[in-house]
Amino acid sequence: MISALWVMVGISLLLGAVLGFSAIKFKVEGNPLVEKIDAVLPQTQCGQCGYPGCKPYAEAIAKGEAGINKCPPGGDEGIHKLADLLGVEYVPFGEGTAPKPKAVAFIDEQTCIGCTLCLQACPVDAIVGAAKQMHTIIAAECTGCELCIAPCPVDCISMLPLGEDISSWKWQYPTIPLVQVAAQ
Amino acid sequence: MRPLFKFHGGVHPPTHKAESTGRPIAQAALPSKLVIPLHQHVGNRAVPVVQVGERVLKGQVIGRPEGRLSSAVHASTSGTVSAIDMQLVAHQSGLPDLCITLIPDGKDEWIAHSGVDYRQTAHTDLRHLLRQAGVVGLGGAVFPSDMKSYSHKHQIRTLVINGAECEPYITCDDMLMRERAGDILRGAEVLRELLYAEEVLIGIEDNKPEAIAAMQQAVLEDKHAHMEVIAVPTLYPGGGAKQLIRVLTGIEVAAGVRSTEMGVQCFNVATAYCVWRAIAFGEPLLSRIVTVTGNVEHAQNFEVLLGTPVDELVAQAGSKPDTERHIMGGPMMGVDLPSGSVGVTKATNCIIEASSRLFPPPPPALPCIRCTRCADVCPAELQPQDLYWFAKARDFGKAQEYHLFDCIECGACAYVCPSHIPLVQYYRFAKSEIWQREREAQAAELARERHEFRLMRIEREKQEKAERLAQKEKAALAAKASAPAPNPEPAIAAAPATADPDDTLQMRIDAAVARAKEQAAAAQPKNTDALTAEQQAEIDAIEARRAKIREMAAHAGADDEPPKSNQG
Numbered sequence A: 001m002i003s004a005l006w007v008m009v010g011i012s013l014l015l016g017a018v019l020g021f022s023a024i025k026f027k028v029e030g031n032p033l034v035e036k037i038d039a040v041l042p043q044t045q046c047g048q049c050g051y052p053g054c055k056p057y058a059e060a061i062a063k064g065e066a067g068i069n070k071c072p073p074g075g076d077e078g079i080h081k082l083a084d085l086l087g088v089e090y091v092p093f094g095e096g097t098a099p100k101p102k103a104v105a106f107i108d109e110q111t112c113i114g115c116t117l118c119l120q121a122c123p124v125d126a127i128v129g130a131a132k133q134m135h136t137i138i139a140a141e142c143t144g145c146e147l148c149i150a151p152c153p154v155d156c157i158s159m160l161p162l163g164e165d166i167s168s169w170k171w172q173y174p175t176i177p178l179v180q181v182a183a184q
Numbered sequence B: 001m002r003p004l005f006k007f008h009g010g011v012h013p014p015t016h017k018a019e020s021t022g023r024p025i026a027q028a029a030l031p032s033k034l035v036i037p038l039h040q041h042v043g044n045r046a047v048p049v050v051q052v053g054e055r056v057l058k059g060q061v062i063g064r065p066e067g068r069l070s071s072a073v074h075a076s077t078s079g080t081v082s083a084i085d086m087q088l089v090a091h092q093s094g095l096p097d098l099c100i101t102l103i104p105d106g107k108d109e110w111i112a113h114s115g116v117d118y119r120q121t122a123h124t125d126l127r128h129l130l131r132q133a134g135v136v137g138l139g140g141a142v143f144p145s146d147m148k149s150y151s152h153k154h155q156i157r158t159l160v161i162n163g164a165e166c167e168p169y170i171t172c173d174d175m176l177m178r179e180r181a182g183d184i185l186r187g188a189e190v191l192r193e194l195l196y197a198e199e200v201l202i203g204i205e206d207n208k209p210e211a212i213a214a215m216q217q218a219v220l221e222d223k224h225a226h227m228e229v230i231a232v233p234t235l236y237p238g239g240g241a242k243q244l245i246r247v248l249t250g251i252e253v254a255a256g257v258r259s260t261e262m263g264v265q266c267f268n269v270a271t272a273y274c275v276w277r278a279i280a281f282g283e284p285l286l287s288r289i290v291t292v293t294g295n296v297e298h299a300q301n302f303e304v305l306l307g308t309p310v311d312e313l314v315a316q317a318g319s320k321p322d323t324e325r326h327i328m329g330g331p332m333m334g335v336d337l338p339s340g341s342v343g344v345t346k347a348t349n350c351i352i353e354a355s356s357r358l359f360p361p362p363p364p365a366l367p368c369i370r371c372t373r374c375a376d377v378c379p380a381e382l383q384p385q386d387l388y389w390f391a392k393a394r395d396f397g398k399a400q401e402y403h404l405f406d407c408i409e410c411g412a413c414a415y416v417c418p419s420h421i422p423l424v425q426y427y428r429f430a431k432s433e434i435w436q437r438e439r440e441a442q443a444a445e446l447a448r449e450r451h452e453f454r455l456m457r458i459e460r461e462k463q464e465k466a467e468r469l470a471q472k473e474k475a476a477l478a479a480k481a482s483a484p485a486p487n488p489e490p491a492i493a494a495a496p497a498t499a500d501p502d503d504t505l506q507m508r509i510d511a512a513v514a515r516a517k518e519q520a521a522a523a524q525p526k527n528t529d530a531l532t533a534e535q536q537a538e539i540d541a542i543e544a545r546r547a548k549i550r551e552m553a554a555h556a557g558a559d560d561e562p563p564k565s566n567q568g
Helices: A002-025 A032-040 A054-063 A072-086 A117-121 B123-132 B172-179 B181-195 B209-221 B241-249 B269-281 B310-316 B373-377 B384-392 B396-401 B412-416 B423-482 B490-494 B501-522 B533-558
Strands: A103-107 A157-161 B034-037 B061-064 B079-088 B096-104 B158-162 B199-205 B227-232 B264-268 B287-294 B300-305 B325-328 B350-354
Touching: A032 A054, A032 A072, B034 B079, B061 B096, B123 B181, B123 B269, B158 B181, B158 B241, B158 B269, B172 B181, B172 B209, B172 B269, B172 B287, B181 B199, B181 B209, B181 B227, B181 B264, B181 B269, B199 B209, B199 B241, B209 B227, B227 B241, B241 B264, B264 B269, B269 B287, B287 B310, B300 B310, B310 B350, B373 B384, B373 B412, B384 B396, B384 B423, B396 B423, B412 B423
Parallel strands: B158 B199, B158 B264, B199 B227, B287 B350
Antiparallel strands: A103 A157, B034 B096, B079 B096, B287 B300, B325 B350
């Protein structure tokens, strides 16, 4: 009876030690869920979700602090992906947070005074310029976050919608055109 | 007799080739203008090197290749550049692209050009010549030939010259082989030399007996060793590169593998012909053979200058008035042209004039009944019905898993579909969606990297600044401690030596402000010294106005209104 008790105590101590050791040895740095959510987000770093970038928003979603429908650049598809990833219900966009067509910022170089305020606002360093030198946008790296528009003291930045050209053109989903064959 | 192999599936659509093989290749008339797109090949768009208004000669480079994968574009005849702008091009999107518009002067004056002896020329120079001559694959893929004509990684054993021309209606390769077999074979010899290939297999479908005879005759006449003309069974899409390689050599090119890795390279007959003209005569790719057929009075093959507007070309074959659209390519894989004003490009092998009598609109698509006839005919051995299902459901990941990108869009599946489902449209839709997603994912990855780097940089700059300040502070304190100042300012002298950095910082700021004030006081305005009475009066008047405005502003401020100008 006593020996059986000792055996049980021994086993529990041993297993406890193994568990404790592996908890330290195989500790996961950071929350892997955050990385997964961050991978779904469009990385515009625009802050439209109310968080200062995509990573903080991902962290807030992971903690359950933020809804999954706060990212307009990700579009409806982004919400679906997040819902799939997190196993939650799909939530449509709220009022006033509809996605806009893709655009890149453009600096009117006639008006720019070279104040560098937009350089400091750009989350992806996509603006080239220096103090009292004209600034310009690297269009290929602009995410269209619009964060440079507000700080500009002379309102020389505008958003140009990205048009479709031959290289970005897509085949459309096949549809059958409806034809009215007879008047009612 | 060489043993031939079979590829999976295939269909036998009516060929309609006899219509356009009755007449020899005709030289198309010089058009009123040439609209030459700068992007007629796979890879980067060529960069224009001429100015509007400039006179150019036939064969002059008007677009230079940009980057590694690109090709040159030339003036097809002599004339004047009238515009370099965005124009509609022969592309299914109906979107404009950069084109050079050339008004021919009718003289057809060549630029100085000469060929080289390919046996005496280094291979790199030959490839450079091909690139500068704008030679690209004329079978339809328009891949730059200089990039295809070497293989540093894999030993090429077999060079396949593709004269199968399996698509209905198209006869441009057939006529080229009948009339210019010698030059095709010489071009093939150059390509064989470039690739160090051991044998050249020329595959021609057995519904072209005249072409086969002409090519065999040319092989014998010119005593080409290692060359064999082989008749292959007529079966669509036997002219697909992978399918022809399978039939001729028995080699099955696996998914995601290039044929060069299996020791085989494939070129179209028209490409081989252009290679010979470029190397032996220095003639760049300025024209190509185009079949004009369908709803026309007399279907025929024309040698057409690149850039010739399609309207002017089809008029020469007598396009009938009830023509509704122009199809570029064949009825199986061709695309509708957005307009008749677009110029003929290097990819234009055939123009089919389509009317609803000749090509009645397809009956409405019915639901898929999973009969799997499409799977039976698929030459890539895919499961088209599953791909259709995934594309329709926008389940692109699954479509890729089922090897969507091995689909060659031959249209055999749609041809046999009893429900008339436009299957290829679904595959094209799915492919372009996947490409779009890949582009977006790349952009997101780039943005993430740049954002993280920026955060890191800001943090680093902050640290560096703090370190610099701390060091300066230390140095200043050390200097003070070692040498007592001769006339210490009271504020600083009062500071204990062990003052914490914040205090010293504040003191220094105060001192700087005091210095600035002193300097400002010392610098008197110099333009108010010797004033005339008139100037003094003016200054007084201005001062009075200022005082008035200040009063008004103060008054407005009291009314809780910001001061405004009269216009505001």
